[in-house]
Amino acid sequence: MLNIKNLHVKLEDEDKQILKGVNLTVEAGKVHAIMGPNGSGKSTLSYVLSGKGGYEVTDGSASLDGQDLLELEAEERATAGLFLAFQYPVEIPGVGNMTFLRTAVNAQRKARGEDPMSAADFLKEVRKTAKSLKIDAEMLKRPVNVGFSGGEKKRNEILQMAMLSPKMCILDETDSGLDVDAMKLVAEGVNALRDGKRGFLVITHYQRLLDHIKPDVVHIMANGRIIKTGGPELALEVENNGYAGILAEVE
Amino acid sequence: MAALDQTQVKEGIDQETVDAVREVGGAYKHGWATDIEMEYAPKGLTTDIVRLISQKNEEPQWMLDWRLQAYDRWLTKEEPSWAMVDYPEIDFQDQYYYARPKSMEVKPKSLDEVDPKLLETYKKLGIPLKEQMILAGVEGAENAPAEGRKVAVDAVFDSVSLGTTFKAELAEAGVIFCSISEAIREHPELVKKYLGTVVPVSDNFYATLNSAVFSDGSFVYVPPGVRCPMELSTYFRINAENTGQFERTLIIADKGSYVSYLEGCTAPARDIAQLHAAVVEIIIEEDAEVKYSTVQNWYPGDENGKGGIYNFVTKRADCRGDRAKIMWTQVETGSAVTWKYPSCILRGDDSQGEFYSIAITNNYQQADTGTKMVHLGKNTKSRIVSKGISAGHAQNTYRGLVSMHPKAKNARNYTQCDSLLIGNKCGAHTVPYIEVKNNSARVEHEATTSKVDDDQLFYCRSRGMDEEAAVALVVNGFCKDVLQALPMEFAMEAQQLVAISLEGSVG
Ligand SMILES: Nc1ncnc2c1ncn2[C@@H]1O[C@H](COP(=O)(O)OP(=O)(O)O)[C@@H](O)[C@H]1O
Ligand SMILES: [Mg+2]
Numbered sequence: 200m201l202n203i204k205n206l207h208v209k210l211e212d213e214d215k216q217i218l219k220g221v222n223l224t225v226e227a228g229k230v231h232a233i234m235g236p237n238g239s240g241k242s243t244l245s246y247v248l249s250g251k252g253g254y255e256v257t258d259g260s261a262s263l264d265g266q267d268l269l270e271l272e273a274e275e276r277a278t279a280g281l282f283l284a285f286q287y288p289v290e291i292p293g294v295g296n297m298t299f300l301r302t303a304v305n306a307q308r309k310a311r312g313e314d315p316m317s318a319a320d321f322l323k324e325v326r327k328t329a330k331s332l333k334i335d336a337e338m339l340k341r342p343v344n345v346g347f348s349g350g351e352k353k354r355n356e357i358l359q360m361a362m363l364s365p366k367m368c369i370l371d372e373t374d375s376g377l378d379v380d381a382m383k384l385v386a387e388g389v390n391a392l393r394d395g396k397r398g399f400l401v402i403t404h405y406q407r408l409l410d411h412i413k414p415d416v417v418h419i420m421a422n423g424r425i426i427k428t429g430g431p432e433l434a435l436e437v438e439n440n441g442y443a444g445i446l447a448e449v450e
Numbered sequence: 451m452a453a454l455d456q457t458q459v460k461e462g463i464d465q466e467t468v469d470a471v472r473e474v475g476g477a478y479k480h481g482w483a484t485d486i487e488m489e490y491a492p493k494g495l496t497t498d499i500v501r502l503i504s505q506k507n508e509e510p511q512w513m514l515d516w517r518l519q520a521y522d523r524w525l526t527k528e529e530p531s532w533a534m535v536d537y538p539e540i541d542f543q544d545q546y547y548y549a550r551p552k553s554m555e556v557k558p559k560s561l562d563e564v565d566p567k568l569l570e571t572y573k574k575l576g577i578p579l580k581e582q583m584i585l586a587g588v589e590g591a592e593n594a595p596a597e598g599r600k601v602a603v604d605a606v607f608d609s610v611s612l613g614t615t616f617k618a619e620l621a622e623a624g625v626i627f628c629s630i631s632e633a634i635r636e637h638p639e640l641v642k643k644y645l646g647t648v649v650p651v652s653d654n655f656y657a658t659l660n661s662a663v664f665s666d667g668s669f670v671y672v673p674p675g676v677r678c679p680m681e682l683s684t685y686f687r688i689n690a691e692n693t694g695q696f697e698r699t700l701i702i703a704d705k706g707s708y709v710s711y712l713e714g715c716t717a718p719a720r721d722i723a724q725l726h727a728a729v730v731e732i733i734i735e736e737d738a739e740v741k742y743s744t745v746q747n748w749y750p751g752d753e754n755g756k757g758g759i760y761n762f763v764t765k766r767a768d769c770r771g772d773r774a775k776i777m778w779t780q781v782e783t784g785s786a787v788t789w790k791y792p793s794c795i796l797r798g799d800d801s802q803g804e805f806y807s808i809a810i811t812n813n814y815q816q817a818d819t820g821t822k823m824v825h826l827g828k829n830t831k832s833r834i835v836s837k838g839i840s841a842g843h844a845q846n847t848y849r850g851l852v853s854m855h856p857k858a859k860n861a862r863n864y865t866q867c868d869s870l871l872i873g874n875k876c877g878a879h880t881v882p883y884i885e886v887k888n889n890s891a892r893v894e895h896e897a898t899t900s901k902v903d904d905d906q907l908f909y910c911r912s913r914g915m916d917e918e919a920a921v922a923l924v925v926n927g928f929c930k931d932v933l934q935a936l937p938m939e940f941a942m943e944a945q946q947l948v949a950i951s952l953e954g955s956v957g
Contacts (some may be wrong), residue, residue, distance in 0.1 A: 299913075299923070
């Protein structure tokens with residue numbers, strides 16, 4: 200499904216190499232986790248995959264179901280089925296959360312040549328999903344992410360993910376800053392979308408999220424590369440011993 | 451869940467907008483011209499031209515005298531230069547001051563007699579000249595009565611009014627709505643009593659010029675205690691080349707009355723800049739209320755700053771009676787140069803003035819706009835919400851005056867002035883003047899300047915919106931407080947305009 204080969208990325212305006220040959224394949228229906236110290240390039244990877252500006256791919260490739268992602272505009276990648284739950288969701292003053300969602304859903308439908316979702320269907324769908332994420336009507340009315348608590352922002356990302364129904368979901372530290380209950384809500388939201396066909400790439404610092412979203416594969420990323428890949432037990436090792444052991448082992 | 455339903459419907463507008471904008475494509479929508487035989491007064495400005503305009507309008511002697519006096523004053527005045535706008539010197543002798551379609555030589559008795567080609571122009575602009583309901587085919591129209599809403603229209607084409615709809619029905623309610631030239635002929639006592647009492651002949655260079663050469667415009671009188679049964683609107687179309695448009699609008703809301711008035715304007719895309727110098731005077735008596743909304747969409751010039759309308763406008767409302775209320779709402783998206791300060795004289799005790807403004811400048815457009823709140827009466831209140839958006843090489847200035855006079859005990863003003871920049875070649879400026887001459891008055895001023903943030907755009911795009919839809923969404927969010935102040939149909943149009951005016955501003 201998601202195929203990343205030898206991906207090299209530097210900053211556009213600076214001579215700073217951030218990704219130094221990332222190889223990663225996420226198969227349909229699987230959950231892959233990426234762990235790694237701060238600054239190792241996890242967010243950069245997710246941004247480059249979703250088409251954020253400011254980075255330059257100097258080598259390698261990335262594709263989704265055979266389609267070259269790096270050739271597409273950000274919105275085309277979204278329409279192709281890629282979704283990124285942001286580590287730091289962005290505030291958009293004056294734009295109602297519901298308006299934002301509906302604009303996004305219908306923009307994607309339009310790009311795929313589908314009719315816009317009717318107001319009634321959309322409303323029904325949002326209400327159902329919002330309820331399961333404990334997002335109330337008030338929060339749907341408020342401007343996008345403005346004045347949301349950390350937990351609200353992250354739940355809102357999952358709401359968007361559910362409404363947009365992507366093929367490939369990337370979650371960038373969706374668990375950080377959440378208390379246990381909020382984390383459970385987020386995990387349940389993600390698990391509800393696990394249908395055996397979607398792929399997931401879950402970036403996290405902590406084993407505890409992986410207790411709730413069971414990964415099939417765990418990767419350790421450091422200094423712009425994936426340095427180790429294993430099963431769920433790898434996450435436990437990190438939890439118990441930190442990264443030092445693994446880093447030393449690789450060197 | 452009722453609240454949720456409401457949100458859904460109301461906010462659906464934004465979506466519609468974005469869709470509509472996507473479909474429209476191309477920047478300025480109204481840049482085409484109507485090919486029609488015109489009759490011009492000779493080029494240039496002299497007393498003969500002033501006489502000719504007066505004669506064409508079949509005016510009484512007192513009106514001509516008034517104009518001639520204004521003309522003499524104008525000769526002694528100098529063009530103001532304090533605004534933050536820069537344009538080549540205007541040669542006032544190198545343009546036409548009067549242009550009317552040949553077919554209007556004999557005044558049509560009703561709109562049915564007007565040249566179909568002219569009527570077609572308004573149809574193409576989307577302005578209904580039939581006396582029909584406006585069925586706002588949009589979500590959110592549930593606020594309108596089920597059978598739709600009526601909007602009366604005065605259609606002004608270059609120097610003449612083609613006609614006014616719903617006149618009979620309005621007359622039944624006692625409301626006079628007609629062109630100013632007709633009012634001068636049919637209601638001289640009202641015109642004489644009020645004309646020039648809010649914007650005096652010698653107020654400023656452009657107002658004085660307008661007083662000498664205004665050709666047409668609208669007149670509204672709402673009698674005591676009457677709530678005008680429909681929205682009134684005037685649609686100004688400049689079509690002729692090399693011709694200035696000088697419209698004059700006079701609105702009188704007598705004691706305890708209410709009226710909502712809308713103004714729209716467009717012009718063909720031409721290489722040579724054209725002058726538009728309007729005067730709007732509003733008189734609001736005791737307990738009366740006027741809402742005046744403008745969507746100004748004059749041709750802005752091309753992306754290199756060639757052509758466009760020079761828009762020098764004097765608009766002022768006088769809250770003469772106690773508890774009188776005025777609300778100005780403007781969406782300024784067009785014109786190469788905008789010089790405009792719709793103002794409120796808060797003379798009556800407890801009178802209120804509000805000013806909501808969105809000014810968008812793109813490419814090489816320049817806008818210097820704002821308001822004056824002159825607090826004369828006790829307990830007068832004013833509120834200013836200004837949203838300036840600049841993109842491209844544009845310059846956008848908010849210029850506002852809040853003046854608290856000695857007798858304006860307990861007067862209050864709140865000003866909020868936000869600027870949004872798109873790109874880094876444009877400019878935003880805020881020039882607030884505040885004069886407080888009594889201790890009990892309070893003035894509050896808040897100002898912010900921000901940039902359309904790449905992170906916001908990326909966030910929207912990562913959800914599937916293309917760049918233009920993303921900018922439209924972010925900017926509409928920025929303008930929300932003002933868009934909400936507009937009547938429904940105008941809010942829709944305005945949202946679309948916001949998006950269209952910013953086309954090509956990113957990427
Ligand atoms: N836009 C940027 N400008 C400057 N440095 C950046 C930028 N993006 C990423 N970096 C740098 O690249 C490295 C990787 O960052 P990031 O991808 O955020 O790591 P992680 O998500 O693993 O913590 C860090 O050293 C970070 O400072
Ligand atoms: Mg990160």
